[in-house]
Amino acid sequence: MRVSKAVRYAGLVAAALGLTAAGVVAIAQAQTPPPLKIGVMEGFSGVYGDLTAGEVEAMQMAIEDVGGKVLGRSVEILSADHQTKPDIGAAIARKWYDVEGVKMITGLGTSSVALAVRKVAQEKGLIDINTGAASADLTGPACSPTGAHWVYDTYALAHVTGDAMVKAGGDSWYFLTADYAFGHALERDVSEVVKSAGGKVLGAVRHPLSTQDFSSFLLQAQASKAKVIGLANAGQDTINSIKQAGEFGIVKGGQKLAGLLVFATDVQSLTLPVAQGLVLTEAFYWDLNDETRAWTKRFRAKKDKLPSMLTAGVYSSTLHYLKAVQAAGTDDAKAVMAKMRELPVNDVMTKNGKLREDGRLVRDMYLFQVKAPSESKSKDDIYTLIATVPGDKAYRPLNEGKCPFVK
Numbered sequence: 001m002r003v004s005k006a007v008r009y010a011g012l013v014a015a016a017l018g019l020t021a022a023g024v025v026a027i028a029q030a031q032t033p034p035p036l037k038i039g040v041m042e043g044f045s046g047v048y049g050d051l052t053a054g055e056v057e058a059m060q061m062a063i064e065d066v067g068g069k070v071l072g073r074s075v076e077i078l079s080a081d082h083q084t085k086p087d088i089g090a091a092i093a094r095k096w097y098d099v100e101g102v103k104m105i106t107g108l109g110t111s112s113v114a115l116a117v118r119k120v121a122q123e124k125g126l127i128d129i130n131t132g133a134a135s136a137d138l139t140g141p142a143c144s145p146t147g148a149h150w151v152y153d154t155y156a157l158a159h160v161t162g163d164a165m166v167k168a169g170g171d172s173w174y175f176l177t178a179d180y181a182f183g184h185a186l187e188r189d190v191s192e193v194v195k196s197a198g199g200k201v202l203g204a205v206r207h208p209l210s211t212q213d214f215s216s217f218l219l220q221a222q223a224s225k226a227k228v229i230g231l232a233n234a235g236q237d238t239i240n241s242i243k244q245a246g247e248f249g250i251v252k253g254g255q256k257l258a259g260l261l262v263f264a265t266d267v268q269s270l271t272l273p274v275a276q277g278l279v280l281t282e283a284f285y286w287d288l289n290d291e292t293r294a295w296t297k298r299f300r301a302k303k304d305k306l307p308s309m310l311t312a313g314v315y316s317s318t319l320h321y322l323k324a325v326q327a328a329g330t331d332d333a334k335a336v337m338a339k340m341r342e343l344p345v346n347d348v349m350t351k352n353g354k355l356r357e358d359g360r361l362v363r364d365m366y367l368f369q370v371k372a373p374s375e376s377k378s379k380d381d382i383y384t385l386i387a388t389v390p391g392d393k394a395y396r397p398l399n400e401g402k403c404p405f406v407k
Contacts, residue, residue: 035076036331038321039096040314041089041117042107042132044081047210048235050265052132054303054311055079055107061299062318070325078102084209086116093120093128103331104129106150106317109310111135111182118142127333129321131313134234134261135185136396139360143403146333148340148359151283151313154182155396157260158189160281160365160389165228165258166197173258174226175204176217176241178233186232186260202226211237214244222250234261239269246274263308267370267382275382278370284309284349285366285383295348306380309349316349353391358403362391 040059042052056079063075078096082089089108096102097120105121108114109132121128122144129148130138136153173194177183183206191201202224205217218241221229229250231238238259245257259266262280286296286307299307324339325331345353345361353363368383376382398406 033071033073034101035074036070036325037076037078037096037100037102038318039078039080039100039102039105040107041080041082041092041096041105041113042109042310043084043113044079046084047237048084048109048132050269051235051263051308051310052107052109054299054305054307055314057302058299058307058311058315059106059318060302062315062322065319066322066326070322071329071331075322082108082110082113084110084113086112089113090116090120093117097121097124097126103127103333104321104336106131106314106321107310108133110180111138111185112180114138115142115181118144118147121147125333127321127337129317131317132310134182136189136401137181137185139356139358139396140401140403143358143401143405145405146337148317148337148355148361150317150361151309152261152281152365153360153395154185154189156365156394157186157281158193160367160394161258161260161279162190162193162230163197164279164367164386165256166194166199170228170256170258171197171199172202172226173199173228173230174202174221174224175230175232176214176221177204177206178237179206179208182234183232187230190230190232190258190260204232207233207237209237212240214241215248217241218245218248218250222248222253222255226255228256228258230258230260231262232260234263235266238262239266242270242278243274251277263310264306264382265308268306268379272371272373272376272382275370276372279386280368280370282309282366282368282383283363284312285368285385287381287383288366288385291348312349316345316347319347320345320355356398358398358401358406360395360398360401362395364391365389365394 080092104127106129108130111133114130114133127146131150134154136155138149175187177187205220259280267275324336328335328339341355350363355361367387
């Protein structure tokens with residue numbers, strides 16, 4: 001069958017138009033810059049699940065606060081649950097950095113996971129910002145030129161809470177310690193504070209992560225006759241140990257509990273009748289001032305729960321990172337880290353904070369006491385502020401950290 005010239009011409013026009021449209025799409029795609037990918041990795045399930053809920057929403061708030069874009073690029077969030085397992089955390093980090101093109105990972109609660117991810121980030125020369133891990137080794141022997149430690153660490157927790165307890169007469173201690181990197185580091189740092197203040201450490205007992213029955217451990221602590229039982233654990237482990245200590249009448253018997261890493265969400269789970277009088281250290285509290293109250297109202301519109309210092313920490317670290325990318329004019333890790341150190345940290349959580357060479361964010365810390373039920377005006381009114389501790393007093397001096405690249 002013969003095809004007319006008109007039909008052949010129409011076919012050529014259609015083909016040309018199709019190619020032109022495809023070319024326009026290709027050009028448009030080439031001109032649209034790829035998104036800037038950032039990740040939040042946490043123990044979103046298990047013993048720390050309640051503490052970390054809301055971190056993705058907090059990261060979204062930080063992106064909103066820079067206008068949704070940086071350097072003309074949209075910002076894309078990846079999130080993952082490391083299940084508090086270092087091998088899983090390291091594998092996720094490697095895939096995100098190598099395959100997904102992620103430029104910064106934050107969150108990283110659980111010190112053993114954080115230390116494993118730090119090795120991967122250091123190998124790749126990419127950025128990791130720890131907001132949930134506590135081990136002070138992250139700015140010591142395990143420091144990195146492209147790593148940061150944002151919210152708290154075992155040194156600060158030891159010196160703010162531990163020092164206050166010793167000064168109040170708690171000069172003999174026994175530790176209930178989570179048996180992994182975080183617990184060991186916290187016990188070590190608090191022990192040094194107690195001993196340097198003239199107190200004594202009478203012993204310690206180690207418990208596995210996610211322990212349900214603390215009876216045998218608490219009986220050993222009770223038998224020690226120590227004035228203070230230091231809880232070098234966190235999350236559901238802290239909640240369980242405090243509840244069961246109450247059942248054993250430990251506080252009524254004259255011993256005091258020191259919650260060395262306690263969050264507002266823990267206190268709400270415990271309830272004020274159980275937690276009242278507990279002295280603890282936090283980096284953020286929703287009811288500190290008008291700004292924290294307004295931010296919390298905005299957060300709760302996205303995630304209806306009280307924010308912990310972990311959720312506020314993810315917001316703060318992400319916001320400062322994005323500001324640094326904009327200021328540097330690039331997402332290159334070294335250039336961005338240089339800007340992160342150069343720019344003061346100012347947000348709802350931190351005022352005039354300074355990111356040091358070893359990666360430690362130096363900021364004020366707060367010593368709180370849990371209110372008695374009669375003092376509380378609402379279910380979220382849980383703390384009385386005892387003291388504000390300046391960052392240069394709360395954190396380890398730069399020259400004592402043994403960070404390999406700090407001269």
